[in-house]
Amino acid sequence: MTVMAGVMLRNRDLDFLVDYKGFFLEFYDPDGKRFGFPTFPYHCAPDGLVTRRQLRAAGLRPAGQPVIAQILWRHKKNTRHAYLYRRDLAKPKRVATPAQLAAVAKALIARRTCPTCEQVKGYYIPRRSGECLDCNPEVN
Structure with a gap:
């Protein structure tokens, strides 16, 4: 059994299909022999391993830890x-x-302020002209 950093990198159901039924699973490589990295098919990741999106949805971040394995699939x-x-x-x-949030708010207001008429618009000033749609009618 492959155990990496306390996480079991095997899937019993996939092991059964490969070992006893003789199936070839293209993206099942828990030992990392074919891909150089433990690899699993889509929806078959071991318990305890999650993607970056799943971490973000749970309000977490990787915090500098190394990547343990990967999921591969065809699209x-x-x-x-x-x-x-x-x-x-x-x-x-x-x-x-609060200082970071204030800086972001200030930057977003700067993107909506026309340098010609100095009005704050309800849209971002087009970068191709650098002016609002009222000051530069050719943009329309």
């Missing part, structure tokens, strides 16, 4: 991947400070 003619992280090593997401 149309492309092979896609998602890296897997240990959920138990994840930390809570960092919260922006």
Whole structure:
């Protein structure tokens, strides 16, 4: 059995299909022999391993931990991947400070302020002209 950093990197159902039924599963490589990295098919990740999106949905972040494994799947003619992280090593997401939130708000207002008429518009000023739609009618 492959155990990496306290996480069991096997799937009993997939092992049964490969070992006893003789199936070839293209993206099942828990030992990392074919892909150089433990690899699992779509929807077959071991318990305790999650993707970055799953961490974000749970309010967590990887916190500098290394990637443990990957998921591979085919989409149309492309092979896609998602890296897997240990959920138990994840930390809570960092919260922006009031100063950071104020800086972002100020930057967003600057993007909506026309440099010619100095009015704050309800849309972002087009970068191609650098002026609002009232000051530069050719943009319309």
